[in-house]
Amino acid sequence: MKIVILESLGINDSEFSAISQPLKDSGHDLTVYKDGNSDIATLKSRVKDAEILVLANMPLSADVIDAAEKLKYISVAFTGYDHIDLDKCKEKGIQVSNAAGYSTNSVAELTFGLIIALLRNVVPLEKKLREGGTKQGYRQIDLKGKTVGILGTGDIGSAVAELALAFGCKVIAYNRSEKPALISKGVAYQSLDEVLQASDIVTIHMPLTADTKGLIDKSKLALMKSSAFLINTAVGPIVDNAALAEALHNGTIAGAGLDRVDMEPPVPADYPILSAPNTVLVPHIGFATEEAMTRRAQITVNNICKWELGEQENIVL
Numbered sequence: 001m002k003i004v005i006l007e008s009l010g011i012n013d014s015e016f017s018a019i020s021q022p023l024k025d026s027g028h029d030l031t032v033y034k035d036g037n038s039d040i041a042t043l044k045s046r047v048k049d050a051e052i053l054v055l056a057n058m059p060l061s062a063d064v065i066d067a068a069e070k071l072k073y074i075s076v077a078f079t080g081y082d083h084i085d086l087d088k089c090k091e092k093g094i095q096v097s098n099a100a101g102y103s104t105n106s107v108a109e110l111t112f113g114l115i116i117a118l119l120r121n122v123v124p125l126e127k128k129l130r131e132g133g134t135k136q137g138y139r140q141i142d143l144k145g146k147t148v149g150i151l152g153t154g155d156i157g158s159a160v161a162e163l164a165l166a167f168g169c170k171v172i173a174y175n176r177s178e179k180p181a182l183i184s185k186g187v188a189y190q191s192l193d194e195v196l197q198a199s200d201i202v203t204i205h206m207p208l209t210a211d212t213k214g215l216i217d218k219s220k221l222a223l224m225k226s227s228a229f230l231i232n233t234a235v236g237p238i239v240d241n242a243a244l245a246e247a248l249h250n251g252t253i254a255g256a257g258l259d260r261v262d263m264e265p266p267v268p269a270d271y272p273i274l275s276a277p278n279t280v281l282v283p284h285i286g287f288a289t290e291e292a293m294t295r296r297a298q299i300t301v302n303n304i305c306k307w308e309l310g311e312q313e314n315i316v317l
Helices: 013-019 020-027 040-047 061-067 086-092 103-117 122-130 154-166 190-199 241-250 290-308
Strands: 002-005 031-032 052-054 071-077 096-098 147-151 170-174 201-204 229-234 255-259 279-281
Touching: 002 020, 013 020, 013 290, 020 290, 031 170, 040 061, 052 147, 052 170, 052 290, 061 086, 071 290, 086 096, 096 290, 103 154, 103 229, 103 279, 103 290, 147 154, 147 190, 154 170, 241 255
Parallel strands: 002 031, 002 052, 052 071, 071 096, 147 170, 147 201, 201 229, 229 255, 255 279
Antiparallel strands: none
């Protein structure tokens, strides 16, 4: 089959060659594009003969999918798949799978990197030291003993809960369904509003759906403690980022740590959150450790092999 890989999978050529060898051994023809070009006309040209597509978080529109007249299957090298027009895939009978689990620990670890950076004022104090200053005027806050509220207890949210418990935090959570394994370890499930009101740190680990888009808006931010911090390593549009910037300027909450905003980097210079106080911002790095990139490529290739055998477990459509 003709397999077209639309973007780099974040590993070097020798590693990719070794991981993709099973596909070559099965007689597949692989074409790899590494330039990240997302121009619609270019993508249409690149996918026109593809029977299998591989992409990470590059948007895949209905127009591009329509141009792939031979397409049977898309192996998404990413956890989320809201960037793909699934309605068009369903219409054309194209199956889609994702690379679930590859970045679970990576994102959970970054979550705590952002939390500790905020509690200890790492970013502004690093700058102060380089300028010859001291810690004077900056708070230092322990994580142990704080209440961590987790929105979404899927794989990543569950991993965050485990780490929070290890840090000596009280953990409360909001999710559509409760996980007995977490409850047995001391996690208490509450309503969304209760979690927002009681938490010292609120961390988001939900998928983007019609129900979660804009979920954390001005009214929800107003429920949080003025001393509380918001962390988002999930999906940017779950938070009303304009309302968040306003809340940070007004002191409605104490700070925010964001790996995701409303768009992929680069972010325009006039984007409101960039000028908000007490924020730590990173350009969507949660998933991007070297180890996670290797796991991602392995899962993506394995998904193709299993799909061929009718044994695919990560089919989302």
